[in-house]
Amino acid sequence: MTLASILEEAENRRKTVVYHAPEPGDFREQFDVRNVDVEFRKIPNGGPEPFLTILEDGQFRGAITLENLETFLWPPITHPYDVTELSPEYRALFELLDDTVFASLTRRQLLATSREFEDRAWRTGRGAFHVGFQSLSAFRAQAPLYRQMAAETDLDIHVYCDFDGATDEFSDCEVTLHPVSRDGVGRYWFLVFDGGGDDDRKNALVAEQRTEGTFYGVWTYDAALVDSALAELG
Structure with a gap:
């Protein structure tokens, strides 16, 4: 394996982010610097607040709110020194979006x-x-x-x-x-x-x-x- 193949291996772990909301807005643009696929799925007005689901190899990995996602939209990412000290929901965030190219x-x-x-x-x-x-x-x-x-x-x-x-x-x-x-x-x-x-x-x-x-x-x-x-x- 070479350093180039490290990038390739990470790229092969490509994730899909599905944005659930009444309107797509500019959400896709917020992921321009990330090597991820972004999809939009419409939910009716008056339904739940907009949220995201994350898929890897077509398999559901988790769901998060837009508010919790903000930390991950732009680098640099500040990773906690010890993830075990995080609340379960924030630990899940790091696990879901780690390794993205x-x-x-x-x-x-x-x-x-x-x-x-x-x-x-x-x-x-x-x-x-x-x-x-x-x-x-x-x-x-x-x-x-x-x-x-x-x-x-x-x-x-x-x-x-x-x-x-x-x-x-x-x-x-x-x-x-x-x-x-x-x-x-x-x-x-x-x-x-x-x-x-x-x-x-x-x-x-x-x-x-x-x-x-x-x-x-x-x-x-x-x-x-x-x-x-x-x-x-x-």
Whole structure:
């Protein structure tokens, strides 16, 4: 499996959102950045409040209100540190809409999600954390953070980048450096955390730049998909 196939596997988990309401309005547009199918089913005026049902592989996964959905419409998504602490309905929301591929992510959105993943790994304080930078300048900007993470936690941190022969510059950074080609792993912006032995803390972000300033990617807390990414990185 490759990082490209991680995206493909996530895409194969494509979900269908069915909007039940008297009128379709602009609901479909709110999912433009997500790789999901959106359908509309009319309900009579005076009936229940508009709601959504979510299908995966044609099978019913759950139903949620529009109010509860708002958290998920636009990235970045703030995922709870421990889903077991959530109420049952909010836990169901994360399970229903996790792993959805985003067809259009900006650098700002990816940065915000990356900061969340770094924070989750830091708070866990153990386990393997793999991070891919698309440029040496991007890693230079983050190197002080990774020096501190390595010094203050038991994380086994692996950094992937086209170092252009500059690995000696980071000899004081207690992380494992992996020089990679921009034509291979270096094409991707990724963070993959093995959860420190806890499946509930695993997460991964894999994104590929397809047009200037715009990325196609997925972030997931699904342990099996995270394990696939970890296997690719070795």
